[in-house]
Amino acid sequence: MRGGGGVGIPDLPLPDWQEVVDREYERWDLERVVVDTAGREPSASLATLLAGLGPG
Numbered sequence: 001m002r003g004g005g006g007v008g009i010p011d012l013p014l015p016d017w018q019e020v021v022d023r024e025y026e027r028w029d030l031e032r033v034v035v036d037t038a039g040r041e042p043s044a045s046l047a048t049l050l051a052g053l054g055p056g
Contacts, residue, residue: 007014015023033052037045 033049035045035049035052
């Protein structure tokens with residue numbers, strides 16, 4: 001039995017728990033940029049994102 005919620009995409013096959021557990025994952029070794037958008041103007045979030053991405 002699967003939990004509620006759904007994904008909103010008709011006919012999308014969802015993995016069962018064992019498929020999730022058995023999935024091969026690759027370690028993420030790069031820095032990440034986190035932008036908290038709560039209560040901020042989109043332009044401020046964009047500025048934070050661009051600053052986090054750096055030049056180029």
